[in-house]
Amino acid sequence: MSTPYLVRDRIDSFPTDNIAGYGVRAxxxxxxxATLVPGGVNFAVFAGPASAVSIVLFKIGQSTPMVELPxxxxxRIGRVWAMTVFGLPYDDIEYGFRVSGPKHPTINDRYDPDxxxxxxxxxxLMGQQEWGRPPDDAGIYRxxxxxxxxxxxxxxxxxxxxxxxxxxxxxxxxxxxTKRPTSGVAxxxxxxxxxxxxxxxxxxxxxxxxxxxxFEFDEFGNSRRNDDTGELLLNYWxxxxxxxxxxxxxxxxxxxFGMQCDEVKHLVKxxxxxxxxxxxxxxxxxxxxxxxxxxxxxxxxxDNNTYYMMTQEGYYFNFSGTGNTFxxxxxxxxxxxxxxxxxxxxxxxxxxxxxxxxxxxxRDEHGVPLPNPPLIEALAYDPVLRDCKLIAxxxxxxxxxxxxxxxxxxxxxxWNGKYRDTLxxxxxxxxxxxxxxxxxxxxxxxxxxxxxxxxxxxxLTCHDGFTLMDLFSYNDKHNLANGENNNDGANDNxxxxxxxxxxxxxxxxxxxxxxQMKNAFLLLLTSRxxxxxxxxxxxxxxxxxxxxxxxxxxxxxxxxxxxxxxxTDLIQFVRNVIAFRRAHPVLRGMHHPSxxxxxxxxxxxxxxxxxxAWQPDWSPGSxxxxxxxxxxxxxxxxxxxxxxxxxxxxxxxxxxxxxxxDDGWVWxxxxxxxxxxxxxxxxxxxxLVRNPHSYPIGPxxxxxxxxxxxxxx
Amino acid sequence: xxxxxxxxxxxxxVALSGALDGPAAIEVRxxxxxxxxxxxxVVIDLSGTTCVSSASLRTMLLIYRQAxxxxxxxxxxxxxxxxxxxxxxxxxxxxxxxxxSVDDGAVAASARAEEGLNREHALSGS
Numbered sequence: 119m120s121t122p123y124l125v126r127d128r129i130d131s132f133p134t135d136n137i138a139g140y141g142v143r144a145x146x147x148x149x150x151x152a153t154l155v156p157g158g159v160n161f162a163v164f165a166g167p168a169s170a171v172s173i174v175l176f177k178i179g180q181s182t183p184m185v186e187l188p189x190x191x192x193x194r195i196g197r198v199w200a201m202t203v204f205g206l207p208y209d210d211i212e213y214g215f216r217v218s219g220p221k222h223p224t225i226n227d228r229y230d231p232d233x234x235x236x237x238x239x240x241x242x243l244m245g246q247q248e249w250g251r252p253p254d255d256a257g258i259y260r261x262x263x264x265x266x267x268x269x270x271x272x273x274x275x276x277x278x279x280x281x282x283x284x285x286x287x288x289x290x291x292x293x294x295x296t297k298r299p300t301s302g303v304a305x306x307x308x309x310x311x312x313x314x315x316x317x318x319x320x321x322x323x324x325x326x327x328x329x330x331x332x333f334e335f336d337e338f339g340n341s342r343r344n345d346d347t348g349e350l351l352l353n354y355w356x357x358x359x360x361x362x363x364x365x366x367x368x369x370x371x372x373x374x375f376g377m378q379c380d381e382v383k384h385l386v387k388x389x390x391x392x393x394x395x396x397x398x399x400x401x402x403x404x405x406x407x408x409x410x411x412x413x414x415x416x417x418x419x420x421d422n423n424t425y426y427m428m429t430q431e432g433y434y435f436n437f438s439g440t441g442n443t444f445x446x447x448x449x450x451x452x453x454x455x456x457x458x459x460x461x462x463x464x465x466x467x468x469x470x471x472x473x474x475x476x477x478x479x480x481r482d483e484h485g486v487p488l489p490n491p492p493l494i495e496a497l498a499y500d501p502v503l504r505d506c507k508l509i510a511x512x513x514x515x516x517x518x519x520x521x522x523x524x525x526x527x528x529x530x531x532x533w534n535g536k537y538r539d540t541l542x543x544x545x546x547x548x549x550x551x552x553x554x555x556x557x558x559x560x561x562x563x564x565x566x567x568x569x570x571x572x573x574x575x576x577x578l579t580c581h582d583g584f585t586l587m588d589l590f591s592y593n594d595k596h597n598l599a600n601g602e603n604n605n606d607g608a609n610d611n612x613x614x615x616x617x618x619x620x621x622x623x624x625x626x627x628x629x630x631x632x633x634q635m636k637n638a639f640l641l642l643l644t645s646r647x648x649x650x651x652x653x654x655x656x657x658x659x660x661x662x663x664x665x666x667x668x669x670x671x672x673x674x675x676x677x678x679x680x681x682x683x684x685x686t687d688l689i690q691f692v693r694n695v696i697a698f699r700r701a702h703p704v705l706r707g708m709h710h711p712s713x714x715x716x717x718x719x720x721x722x723x724x725x726x727x728x729x730x731a732w733q734p735d736w737s738p739g740s741x742x743x744x745x746x747x748x749x750x751x752x753x754x755x756x757x758x759x760x761x762x763x764x765x766x767x768x769x770x771x772x773x774x775x776x777x778x779x780d781d782g783w784v785w786x787x788x789x790x791x792x793x794x795x796x797x798x799x800x801x802x803x804x805x806l807v808r809n810p811h812s813y814p815i816g817p818x819x820x821x822x823x824x825x826x827x828x829x830x831x
Numbered sequence: 832x833x834x835x836x837x838x839x840x841x842x843x844x845v846a847l848s849g850a851l852d853g854p855a856a857i858e859v860r861x862x863x864x865x866x867x868x869x870x871x872x873v874v875i876d877l878s879g880t881t882c883v884s885s886a887s888l889r890t891m892l893l894i895y896r897q898a899x900x901x902x903x904x905x906x907x908x909x910x911x912x913x914x915x916x917x918x919x920x921x922x923x924x925x926x927x928x929x930x931x932s933v934d935d936g937a938v939a940a941s942a943r944a945e946e947g948l949n950r951e952h953a954l955s956g957s
Contacts (some may be wrong), residue, residue: 208887209853310920371920375885384922
């Protein structure tokens with residue numbers, strides 16, 4: 119073998135045996151996966167009760183193996199097979215495993231020595247490095263593991279550790295964010311493309327981006343043609359993981375070169391330099407291997423019984439709705455998940471994770487919910503993940519709904535679906551919502567009493583469901599483009615089309631829709647808890663009423679950058695409101711506000727109002743609520759910070775009686791969504807409210823004011 | 832891979848022609864490692880390369896790190912648009928002095944090296 123790859127400076131840098139012309143020795147069982155060691159590559163794989171394991175090596179891009187190296191039986195420790203192979207051209211190989219099952223397999227074993235398996239710990243997976251390029255179904259090894267190099271120059275970067283209360287989260291899709299030609303980026307639909315749009319995010323004012331799945335997945339998984347249109351429908355969202363340790367190569371401008379790891383790290387580094395955290399949407403509830411009809415990619419062929427929840431009859435539990443359920447609380451699987459997240463936190467400087475269908479991670483191997491799930495606890499207390507945000511989508515497809523009851527160990531936050539539903543119902547004018555609206559604005563103390571408002575991720579829209587524009591443009595979903603006869607997607611959207619279904623020329627309807635979007639943003643960003651905004655909502659992005667765009671890899675989903683120019687008023691409104699939130703800490707307090715006044719300053723931290731000050735109307739017919747915040751309780755030595763927000767979901771105008779402030783303090787108007795063109799000023803330039811005692815709030819409008827001291831300001 | 836080394840003034844130019852794959856990149860790295868201790872700056876001319884692999888791109892970054900450790904400057908010329916794009920997308924480009932021609936590269940590398948020396952002197956008070 120060529121000498122350039124050999125470094126002989128340790129006793130264990132030398133082989134003890136020879137297999138197929140390669141020097142080998144018993145390997146190290148930790149870490150699992152393929153690791154560069156002096157003189158060679160260490161391979162370690164957990165393979166359950168397998169009877170034999172081989173390492174299959176390919177030269178990069180070759181269709182047939184260059185060699186297969188069976189791992190000697192005495193190199194196995196427990197159920198981990200480990201071998202160091204010397205003299206490999208480590209930067210020119212792809213590897214996999216061939217695993218034979220035990221002599222007496224159980225009903226849940228799925229061993230198949232005809233299949234070459236990917237390494238579940240693989241840091242790079244190739245085979246899908248060009249998005250949308252049809253895979254070679256005739257090939258013998260599809261998702262090819264490669265070694266990655268951890269020599270990225272971070273130039274001093276470290277996780278930002280932004281306090282959770284200060285976050286404004288922006289949920290975005292890597293490909294969709296810049297794929298359109300209107301993005302004007304050099305590499306559309308890629309991590310590199312996203313880097314070019316960082317100035318836009320900075321100007322918007324968000325300080326956290328949550329990316330839809332970037333773990334390697336196969337966009338051709340479950341792909342099909344729309345029978346009516348003939349369009350190829352790919353898995354666009356990516357909730358179908360093939361490789362948990364590997365970034366999606368098809369999202370990289372450098373994917374063809376296998377440099378996606380560097381490109382992602384460069385993205386994170388650039389985001390951090392701009393003061394923006396990066397969260398990843400992670401999918402540990404299921405894998406791309408599907409059910410009994412699905413392929414064996416890695417886990418199935420290594421130890422199906424360990425990695426999946428299986429029934430006694432040998433079928434796959436399907437709490438994810440996708441075919442299988444990852445057996446998260448099994449100790450081996452738990453270790454895998456913890457290792458995976460530690461890897462992303464340490465190697466990629468990721469700031470946190472949002473866990474898709476996280477309620478599945480509470481279940482045991484039989485699917486029974488656990489009161490003290492080891493995995494959730496382990497993640498909460500893990501020392502490497504200590505500064506990471508942990509966010510749960512606290513439900514699953516098996517009926518387990520845990521919003522407010524997700525085992526949290528005082529660390530986890532939750533996507534607050536009740537906030538979403540309450541705000542939507544209020545804005546469309548439903549009866550009997552005002553009471554719950556107050557609870558949501560206050561950070562949902564009914565759900566998170568002992569955890570603080572930071573447990574609540576507040577949102578009205580996300581990738582699931584309508585965009586904000588569509589929430590006010592459609593009563594019903596329109597998902598025919600998905601090819602499922604409009605049977606897919608949620609039916610309970612709490613949406614209202616403002617008088618016409620879909621696009622309209624009616625100026626009054628369009629003005630109302632715009633106002634409703636502003637209402638939504640203003641309420642969201644003045645609520646206690648952590649706000650999350652869906653990418654594109656700030657420019658009124660529409661999906662034509664499709665509320666389940668998982669397979670729409672086209673202009674229906676992609677951000678249209680020309681809308682930035684055609685929605686300048688809305689985007690300026692959103693910028694101003696985000697800045698307003700930043701300017702007023704009282705809106706961001708980590709705890710739930712109290713209606714008590716321990717400082718005896720005549721204003722509690724939060725007080726509720728109706729048309730008349732200090733008299734909230736909680737009756738079913740009420741559609742108006744005012745809230746006044748007093749920041750004195752956050753910092754009694756600073757000047758009081760009075761913020762008043764009133765929301766009128768009624769179709770009539772009302773004359774608000776404004777709460778009286780201390781002597782010398784008067785209200786100044788920050789925002790009135792019924793006043794165009796923008797509807798909100800830059801914080802700090804609020805204008806005096808002429809009548810200090812009352813203000814007319816328009817129909818279906820939200821206003822916000824701040825108190826200023828006329829003697830000092 | 833052919834490696835041709837010549838000088839422009841005091842600056843050595845390492846001109847590459849052929850495929851820059853993994854083994855070739857190792858050879859290039861070793862050649863440059865011989866030059867770095869002896870010269871303040873080095874120019875790598877890639878205009879004759881026919882293809883570039885990820886391994887070779889990493890080797891270029893390794894050259895940069897070794898140069899940095901020795902307080903030397905490396906300039907790169909002859910980047911194809913594709914290679915330029917890859918280096919830019921991964922952040923590697925920030926670490927190199929990139930020039931449009933060998934002459935410009937020699938000048939730029941020398942200037943950067945002198946800048947570095949002046950900074951060093953300022954910090955050390957000499």
